[in-house]
Amino acid sequence: MDYLGFLFAANAFVWGGIIYYVFTLKQRNRALEKDLELLKETLSREG
Amino acid sequence: MNLFISQVSAIVWKDFTIEFKTRELFSAMFIFALLVILIFIFSVNLSVVEASEVGPGILWVAFLFSGTIGLNRSFALEKENGCLMALMLMPADRTAIYFGKLISNFVFLTIMELFILPLFMIFFNIDLLEHLFPLLIVIFLGTLGFCALGTLLSSLASNLKTREIMLPILLYPLLVPIVIAVVRMTGQVLAGEPLSEMMNWIGLTASFDIIYIGVSIMTIDHILEE
Amino acid sequence: MMSSDAVEENEEESSILVWMTGLAFLAAIIAIFIYVPTERTEGVVQRIMYFHIPSAWLSFFAFFVVFICSILFLWKKEREWDIYAHASAEIGVIFCSLVLITGPIWARPIWGAWWVWDARLTSTLILWIIYVAYLMLRAQSEAGSMRARYAAVLGIVGFLDIPLIHFSVLWWRAFHPQPKVISSEGIGKGMEIGMLATLGISLCAFTLLYFLLMGVRVRQEKLKDEIDRLKRETLYSS
Numbered sequence: 265m266d267y268l269g270f271l272f273a274a275n276a277f278v279w280g281g282i283i284y285y286v287f288t289l290k291q292r293n294r295a296l297e298k299d300l301e302l303l304k305e306t307l308s309r310e311g
Numbered sequence: 312m313n314l315f316i317s318q319v320s321a322i323v324w325k326d327f328t329i330e331f332k333t334r335e336l337f338s339a340m341f342i343f344a345l346l347v348i349l350i351f352i353f354s355v356n357l358s359v360v361e362a363s364e365v366g367p368g369i370l371w372v373a374f375l376f377s378g379t380i381g382l383n384r385s386f387a388l389e390k391e392n393g394c395l396m397a398l399m400l401m402p403a404d405r406t407a408i409y410f411g412k413l414i415s416n417f418v419f420l421t422i423m424e425l426f427i428l429p430l431f432m433i434f435f436n437i438d439l440l441e442h443l444f445p446l447l448i449v450i451f452l453g454t455l456g457f458c459a460l461g462t463l464l465s466s467l468a469s470n471l472k473t474r475e476i477m478l479p480i481l482l483y484p485l486l487v488p489i490v491i492a493v494v495r496m497t498g499q500v501l502a503g504e505p506l507s508e509m510m511n512w513i514g515l516t517a518s519f520d521i522i523y524i525g526v527s528i529m530t531i532d533h534i535l536e537e
Numbered sequence: 538m539m540s541s542d543a544v545e546e547n548e549e550e551s552s553i554l555v556w557m558t559g560l561a562f563l564a565a566i567i568a569i570f571i572y573v574p575t576e577r578t579e580g581v582v583q584r585i586m587y588f589h590i591p592s593a594w595l596s597f598f599a600f601f602v603v604f605i606c607s608i609l610f611l612w613k614k615e616r617e618w619d620i621y622a623h624a625s626a627e628i629g630v631i632f633c634s635l636v637l638i639t640g641p642i643w644a645r646p647i648w649g650a651w652w653v654w655d656a657r658l659t660s661t662l663i664l665w666i667i668y669v670a671y672l673m674l675r676a677q678s679e680a681g682s683m684r685a686r687y688a689a690v691l692g693i694v695g696f697l698d699i700p701l702i703h704f705s706v707l708w709w710r711a712f713h714p715q716p717k718v719i720s721s722e723g724i725g726k727g728m729e730i731g732m733l734a735t736l737g738i739s740l741c742a743f744t745l746l747y748f749l750l751m752g753v754r755v756r757q758e759k760l761k762d763e764i765d766r767l768k769r770e771t772l773y774s775s
Contacts, residue, residue, distance in 0.1 A: 267580060267581060267582045267646040268581060270582050270585070270642050270643070270645065270646055271581055271582055271584055271585060273642050274585040274588065274589075274638075274639045274642040274643065275585075275588070277635065277638045277639060277642070278588045278592070278635055278639060281631060281634065281635050281638075282631075282635075282746070285628075285631050285750070286750075289750070289753055289754065289757065292757055293753075293757060296757065296760050296761055296764065299764050300760070300764055303764060303767055303768060303771070306771065307767075307771060310771070460694070463690075463694070464694075467687050467690060467691070470678075470683065470687075471674075471677055471678055472677065472678075473677055477670075477673070477674065477677060480670045480673065481670050481674065481691065484663050484666040484667045484670060485667060485694065485695065485698050487663050487698075487702055487705065487706075488698070488701040488702050488704070488705035491705040491706065491708075491709050492705055495708075495709075511704075511708060512708070515701060515704055515705060515708075518701070519701055522697055522701070523694070523697075526693060526694055526697060530611065530690045530693065530694075533611050533686045533689070533690060534686065534687065534690060536686065
């Protein structure tokens, strides 16, 4: 009864999944921040 | 109450008049259901598999697929010429629009099913006449559930750009309980079991019908709101 | 726009949550891999359960939150609830996917098959499809009141389907191991105390993670709203 490979695979999927989701969240945040900066720039140039 | 009934019947009557004039929906649904049955017959080896085992499933898949065509049409037709706008401008309850559409979808689908049944009987060599009455009850309950949820979701999907794709994607997973229940019941009915043997399935289907008609009454105002 | 004080307070709160979640996960990992005894019949694979069950719990909880927020949205018509429902559905789908992946990995050595059409597996798969369709509906329609209303209706309709799906597939067939945590003999009778504790820690960790992710996701969506609003304002003023 030794199935370490299965345990490892399941763990890899769980952690991989969670980390991937956090990573996409980070990326979306970065895109939003970039957007905000751009907006601020245009605002300051106009105002 | 009288006003509500006359509003509902006006919508149903309108749909029927269109259908009598064009006859395009009914013929499309009928031929499509027939095609689905034929394709399944080709994909299943009937000399190996018992016809009474796969028959109910094939029959209901045909009903549901061709029913989806009807649902797709039901609100898309209104959408095309801006009729839905006109319907909503009408001083009628939104619930009346829902019930009108529900009844016309239900009647079209039921008529189509009644035409398919004899063909099914011939193709699969299953004697339906013996168990006709319980079979009709099962078909009634299943079709009502399908139309109750389907009408709600088709009113929702009709406003999307990709309505033909989204309706089945939204509808089919939610229909799983109905599909399992009616296929099981149809199989048992054709095997000669009385309806009292399958009260749990009947209860499940009936509660599906009641829940989704109730939910539709409560939420249709939020969907048909422009 | 949020005042800077509110932002700071928010950040402080969320950093506490980050630490708590981190600690809980650390405790959970120690418990799962070092503390808990190996199950006698199932062996080392049984340790997958300590992730599998919490993920399942988390996804069901997330879908329940979608249901509640959808009702509240249709009732109050506040964008706030729409954001919560969206964020919760997304997290629910992620963890539901993890359940569907870890389940077969556990089942292969124990049952000898990757997938069995058992009641709970089937209903989890259908649930996953329902909420993927929910997210698709959101992705397909443009932001605005229409999308929020439609998504809310689907959130309600989808959740009400769960008991029906459950009973229909249960009567259809059932293989899944009977729930050991809450059995007819009482809570936790079917399991050893160490295993139960480990499962409890893991459940705590996943629940904290849910709130953490929700917080981040909701803040993100609000920021996006704010940017869109500012963009529109500048567009109209210029």
